[in-house]
Amino acid sequence: MNVLNSYRTGPDEGGHFGIHGGRFVAETLMPLILKLEEAYAAAKADPAFQKEMDGYLAHYVGRPSPLYFAERLTEHLGGAKVYLKREELNHTGSHKVNNVLGQILLARRMGKGRIIAETGAGQHGVATATLCARFGLSCVVYMGAVDVERQAPNVFRMKLLGAEVVPVTSGSKTLKDAMNEALRDWVTNVSDTFYCIGTVAGPHPYPGMVRDFQSIIGRETRAQMQEMEGRLPDSLVAAVGGGSNAMGLFHPFLDDPSVEIFGVEAAGRGISTGEHAASIAGGRPGVLHGNRTYLLMDDDGQIKEAHSISAGLDYPGIGPEHSWLNDIGRVKYLSCTDQEALDAFQLLTRLEGIIPALESAHAVAKVVELAPKLPKDHIMVVNLSGRGDKDVPQVADILGTTL
Amino acid sequence: MSTRIDARFAALKAEGRPGLVTFITAGDPDGTTSLALLNALPAAGADVIELGVPFTDPMADGPAIQAAGLRALKAGQTLAKTLAMVKLFRGEDNETPIVLMGYYNPIYVYGVDRFLEDAKAAGVDGLIIVDLPPEEDKELCLPALAAGIDFIRLATPTTDDARLPTVLKHTAGFVYYVSITGITGAATPDADLVRGAVARIKGHTPLPVAVGFGVKTPEQAAAIAAGADAVVVGSALVEVVRHTLDEKGHATANTVPAVTALVERLAEAVRAVRRQAAE
Structure with missing residues (x-):
């Protein structure tokens, strides 16, 4: 019998954790996701990337x-x-900044100048807007219209930081719909855009990558x-x-x-x-x-x-x-x-x-x-x-x- | 085994003209109207029918098809009802291919084996499942092919020559070229770029290539069809459905005729393409 001797080796190369995970995305995004996987693997193995992360984690975060x-x-x-x-x-x-820092440094390595993100409470959106301000990147945050309403202080914060906040009115007007809209943006603006996902979900390599950063x-x-x-x-x-x-x-x-x-x-x-x-x-x-x-x-x-x-x-x-x-x-x-x-x-x-x-x-x-x-x-x-x-x-x- | 899709594309080739693929959302704006519309499409000039399977979170679709799906869900449409609708259609028409287009979750929840069995029995010819790339072929693509249902893959402007063989490997029936990077019903594709892309795909496969996303008018359809084996029109048709609804969102006497009128104009434009070229 194949006994697990560690719970920390996942995901497998297809991005699976048991039956979960995977890469269920439109073909337009597949080449981007494969490129991201490659770029992240290279960054992870590069001591200079870790050193850069450590510096910002200590002095900025x-x-x-x-x-x-x-x-x-x-x-x-x-x-x-x-x-x-x-x-x-x-x-x-919040903890959100740990992950955003990693992804923004990765986006810079990949030469992507436009960052998109989804946000629920606004914490991930604020963290993304913050690091985009810090590194001079353009930033678009998708947020459900209901959340825009109930998290007004964070909406203003993101705008102050120079981000464009797009209220999402489709579906239930909350986080899942914001994520749909961010994916629609990404599929439309594939050449210059990096999708900074805020949680340990989404297609491989995001769940494992965000976990590593957190x-x-x-x-x-x-x-x-x-x-x-x-x-x-x-x-x-x-x-x-x-x-x-x-x-x-x-x-x-x-x-x-x-x-x-x-x-x-x-x-x-x-x-x-x-x-x-x-x-x-x-x-x-x-x-x-x-x-x-x-x-x-x-x-x-x-x-x-x-x-x-x-x-x-x-x-x-x-x-x-x-x-x-x-x-x-x-x-x-x-x-x-x-x-x-x-x-x-x-x-x-x-x-x-x-x-x-x-x-x-x-x-x-x-x-x-x-x-x-x-x-x-x-x-x-x-x-x-x-x-x-x-x-x-x-x-x-x-x-x-x-x- | 020759399928309805193979037979239809062979017939189009024999006629020397490109085909018109029409998309409507199953159950939009209600089951009865949607079935009447489906039954009317072949006579109006649809060569292949794509039937959208409604899903709450259609990540690759623009506002028009999102709204059509929500109208259908609100009216109580389910995957089981969509299959029942295909079965009724097959009672009227046993030649026009039907391709279900949608997202994986409703099928996964229905159960892949049970779905394939029921879809085959209903007379479904092919599947276009937007969120199942080749990397997930084991989920549905391979079982579908084994069950005798074509799995039609999307190729996109981001699918380069290195990746194209991967995308085409288990594709059957035809290849659906997504003419833009974007969502359905968005930017209008450039006919010359599309022609080049179709030629590139044809260098890798003997399958017919249909082109869709962003094609709205008869003129655009004709321009795109000139460089492909078929052109797909969807958002423009479901927008016509929307425009004919009454203030409560219900179908009117004008709903089916208005959609078939646009299909007739599209078909006329598409069918004229190579006839003119041949004269």
């Missing part, structure tokens, strides 16, 4: 991000010792935990929409059997209501946006609209590597409702003076549920993937406060 012992949250929960990986302290306010989160966490506690953490928790912050934290720990790993999907108004964004809990394998993965759909294979309080998790799919990690049982996927996330958003703010993004609040909510049941010597790391400033107007609205 502000890495390493702290691993912070959340003392009051730990006391409050009365169980596991909780650490926060502070990705919200990165330049632009894995700095987990690598730093390992080293920092070693320094602070002299050992590995016992569990990891991260929110999952497409799943890039989670993959980044999880990947360097996949081969450590003592580390239990939890991904948290958005349950919206509850899985049973059908109004959620939990592709693993409430979906099944299908093909969309270049990869096979768990998707929310009806019996005819039509994609359903996702629902989440958090625009960044409001996507009816999930990265293919997560789907595979679920299938083989290495990562356990939980889900968290809008209300639980909203409660955790307020709890962390009050106890630690850290306002989390609504996306990250989903992970915090599961810590609130899991930690009290665990012994005090259990070490749990939660990825605080983004800061919540962008969500303040929306939360004020929900809590009935007029700003």
